[in-house]
Structure formats: C-alpha cells, structure tokens
Amino acid sequence: MPRRCRPVHLSDPFPLPEPKPVAGCDVCAALAKQREAARVSGDLTTVIDSNIEMRRHPHGKAVRT
Numbered sequence: 208m209p210r211r212c213r214p215v216h217l218s219d220p221f222p223l224p225e226p227k228p229v230a231g232c233d234v235c236a237a238l239a240k241q242r243e244a245a246r247v248s249g250d251l252t253t254v255i256d257s258n259i260e261m262r263r264h265p266h267g268k269a270v271r272t
C-alpha cells in the first residue's frame with residue numbers, strides 16, 4: 208500500500224504546532240496576545256517570532272520575584 212506523506216486540506220500555514228502559553232507566565236501571556244494581534248493583522252513574521260520566543264524563554268525553574 209503506497210503511503211501518502213502529504214498533508215491534506217491544511218488551512219493552517221504553519222507546519223509546527225504552536226506553543227501554548229504557560230499559565231501564570233507573563234512572558235507567555237504577552238507573547239500570546241502579540242501573536243493573536245499579529246495573526247489578525249496578517250503579520251505572519253511576528254506570529255512566527257512570537258512562537259519562537261514562547262518556546263525559547265525558560266520555564267520550570269523557580270521564578271525570582
């Protein structure tokens with residue numbers, strides 16, 4: 208049986224799943240907001256940048272307040 212590797216009917220232009228903002232993280236909250244605003248205005252570069260930032264900034268460590 209031949210295998211089809213092509214995605215079908217994808218309306219989302221991004222191949223990677225978008226990171227979800229972490230609850231309680233101000234950085235994530237700000238990035239999520241920025242990402243949505245950018246998506247609405249069609250600014251895909253900012254959408255992608257926001258995703259990268261959201262993945263890259265550290266989580267899981269104790270946050271100093």
Ligand SMILES: [Zn+2]
Nearest residue numbers: 229232234235
């Ligand atoms: Zn975060």
